[in-house]
Amino acid sequence: MNIDNLLRECLTTIDSMMPQIMERRFQIQYKPDGSPVTDADRFIEDRLHALLQTRLPGLHFVGEESFDFQSGGQSGYFALLDPIDGTENFCSGLKEWGVSLGIWKDGIHQGSLLMMPELGEHLMTGDSTSALRSRITGFSSSYHDDIAVGIRDAIEYRVTGCAVYNIYNVVRGSFARFVNPKGAYAWDLLPGVMLALEHGCLVRVNDADYHGQFLEPDRKYRVDIRNRHNLHPG
Template sequence: MESLENFFRTLLEEAGRRAMSYFLRTTHEIKRDGSPVTAADKAVQEYLVAAIMRKFPQDGIIAEEDEVLRSPRQGSRYWTIDPIDGTVSFMAGMASWGIAVGLIEESVPVAGFIYLPATKDLFYSTGTQVWRNSHPRLLTTDRSLHRNTILLTHARPHQRYTLRKSFPGRVLCLGTASAHLSLVATGGAHVVLIGHDKVWDLAPGYAMLSVNGGVLRYLDGTDCDLSVLLDGRSAPLPMLGGPASLVEETLSHLDYWAIPNVVV
């Protein structure tokens, strides 16, 4: 029987080839929520939904475009699909966009696959280890912030937070929540700050983070609970992810203003 790893490696590589056929040569529309969508988003999602439904006909699916939500026919498993996470980066010709698929069971993220076609990087976990391509990876071993700490953030932190001057590290944004989570889960970065994202942005990287002992916590200190996001709603609060000690310390340098109706 084909392993989950091999199935999704093949699936995402083909999805990546399809996405790359639109790269630097596509137009976009604006969705009701104000975010852009391209023909690549729609084509890749159609391909992934069809393939996953054939392979796992009893499972549910939650996909970003056109609000696809199919409840499980049996059991509690949902596959989440973000066909192009980082559509703005994709449109800008940057390499940091990705294709993200997650598996949620009993409201817990248990597997995740994130493929960056422009760099051919595959981050994944099926529940026991976390891999970047063919190499097993762990969280950073740092347990306190320092001048080379990397905090990855979403695109509009200036509209919601004050990061105090006392924060000693660097702040970067790649424009892709799933890539941010996977980089923290595999030790390439230290902490990630995520806005009011949705389950398809969170599940794949959250699964990897959890396997490696990391946390994903709302700014009120509670753990991110995917059960309340299975209907496609936005997360109620921004969140920090990474080793628990770094998340707690980063939070002490961050002031959050609850401003409604700001697209993140």
């Protein structure tokens, strides 16, 4: 299976589904932790899951809205999906939300895709990026005392509420850095982190240098990602 072609097929599929996605935007429920989930989240996850199953024999699939994961080494194909990262933005009518998809085989990363459909932006394995230079630090919207310290010390900062948006902008150089000191699940982070490594970014996970090992989806991870042209001091 050509994973690049498969990721492009997923990209095209999401574009083609936008009318149905937008119809489901304000059909909102709340999870036990108080976070929102829309019918659009489930719609995207169901459609991409079905597509990936037809293309990848024996696929083991983990999506945020249908989480089912047994810890341990995974053989064969493995897909990790966050159908809408930044659901709070999405169901509030903001455009800063994204889709995060990563594919592995026998524990080896095959390719990842970040897509922000309403902004018309995407990045996938193998794409080239610009070499912009920024002083902006992006912070997670999940509050942590370290964020207050970081905001105080940053030259410029942004809090956008979407990890896909943050990581995409670090990779392309529109942000110098993205910091999430409280932690997020692998479906929020891992596809973007793999793209950050591909483009030479400096990545730390749980306060240690990160070199591309698989992050299991049943736990949260703190991340600090810096663009290779980082202009932010410290």
